[in-house]
Amino acid sequence: MISKLPKWVEYGTFFLALLAGITNSVGLLGFQHQSISHLSGTATLLGTQLLGFNDTTWHLLFIIISFILGSSLSSLIVGCSALKLGRRYNFALIIESGLLFAAMIVLNEGSQWGHYFASAACGLQNGLVTTYSGAVVRTTHVTGVLTDLGIMLGMKLKGEPIHHRRLALYLYIAFGFIFGGTIGGYFYPILEINTLAIPATLCALLAMSYSIYLYQHKEI
Template identity: 55%
Template structure:
């Protein structure tokens, strides 16, 4: 159950959601108005491009889908098991995400299209970091599933089932984090264009260091 998960989960999920929201806002404003933190829209654009025989777009959208997949696979390689547990290589994954975002920033400021792929891989890696554990499905790079789950929970409660308040709060925290991250991303993109990606990249580094310090302190106390 969600009640068995550590209390730091909410803070970490909020920061990760804000990072993804910021990156996605930069994508929507600068990557030809295309999202990179989730793939539903990209998959639809891929299908439309195939119908219109726009093969340059087909390969581009397919590359974004593949990049997200590769990022998720990299996370699966680093992190073992489905339970949230201190000591796992979340900090390593976050540092790799930071490198991918900084590389995307460099490529995009130089006008190189492969920056889109690097940003998509970063989001795929992050989305794979938080998965299904202890009855809580947590996704930090999109909010469609969260709204769906909240609707299901509300409907079930109206039917008389117990309402998991902590799970609902966690989902709301992620949604708010994603929206605020989008606001920050829009502000930064207007001010510094693709250099805005430096901020979420830096946030990944800060989160990785905080996780490593916290893990070390817990180990010394046990």
């Protein structure tokens, strides 16, 4: 049940959403002003380009393919999408960290391959945990989270009961993503593309923290 949600899950989703918010802010401020942690806008842009197929069309298509490949990699590493302590989230997070560092290095060299590495990293993260006790968990965008929060608000106004732990989980994700955007907005004018080092480092630290948690709970 969602009421039995361990606190490490809430903290973990907050930090995942935070690093996604930072990554996406870099995309909006520097990657041709495109979102990279979610693909709704990219898919729309791709649709507008299909009638006049050109290099931009291929670029948008490769961003989408990279995101899908990242999600597939997550499935190969972690397995089932339902959250469970003991799965290899640490290994997946290390790969995500490596992809973000690679994106930073390649983008600094002027190559568009950095966009694809960053998109794959976001796809990998989004595929890590998709459900927990009936709650949909997406940490790279907040459209669904804000929709669910709106539904909960409507239920509360009608006097219906709401799941407080689920509410807390969604609030952690929403505030984490927004706060990540704030961090990215602050550091991008200073570090530019190198701002990606922040979410990449957070990914590695989160992987380390999860590994330590597993060790302490004899779950490795």
